[in-house]
Amino acid sequence: MTHIRAFAIRDTESVIDLWQETGLTRSWNNPHLDIQRKLSVQPELFLVAEDGSDIVGSVMAGYDGHRGWIYYLASSPQRRGEGIARDLLAHVEELLLEMGCPKVQLMVRPGNEDVLSLYDKLGYERFSTTTTGKRLIAD
Incomplete structure (x- = not known):
């Protein structure tokens, strides 16, 4: 039986292993730094699912005052x-x-479209948008 709780430092390697196993890591992102950064901003929005001593799931979120974002x-x-x-x-x-968040969004990378049916079932709507980004700090 799984239990959801806040991420703890002791979960770091298990969570990173899970992210790697599920294809969520990228060569240009250091997952240790992603965790470190999350723990300094809204750490209560970083959760794990555990079964006994095994980490079997994770989610990271953020809220910017306008919308929430789901990651990992x-x-x-x-x-x-x-x-x-x-x-x-x-x-x-x-x-x-x-926290008063009125809406939430998430992004799905190309190659991970299999998850879209889950999000469809959970009421997430697909948008046609272009996302751009700029790296401010090199990892």
Whole structure:
């Protein structure tokens, strides 16, 4: 049975292993730095799902006063279909609501379109937008 709780430092390597296993890491992002940065800004919006001593899911979120953003939503490939991602999303959405967040968005990278059906079922709408970005600090 899974339990959702706030991320703790002891979870770092297990969470990074999960992100790597699920294809969420990128060569240009240092996951250790992503965790370190998250722990300095709204750390209460970084959650894990655990089963016993195993980390089987994660989600990271942020709220900028206008909208919430969901990042690093992952569930163990061996545990897919058990509702881990759904439960993590519901939990972090509730935290965002408590902060007064009126809407939430997430991005899906090319090659990860398999997850879109889950988001469709959970009421997420697909938008046609172009996202741009600029690196301010080199990792």
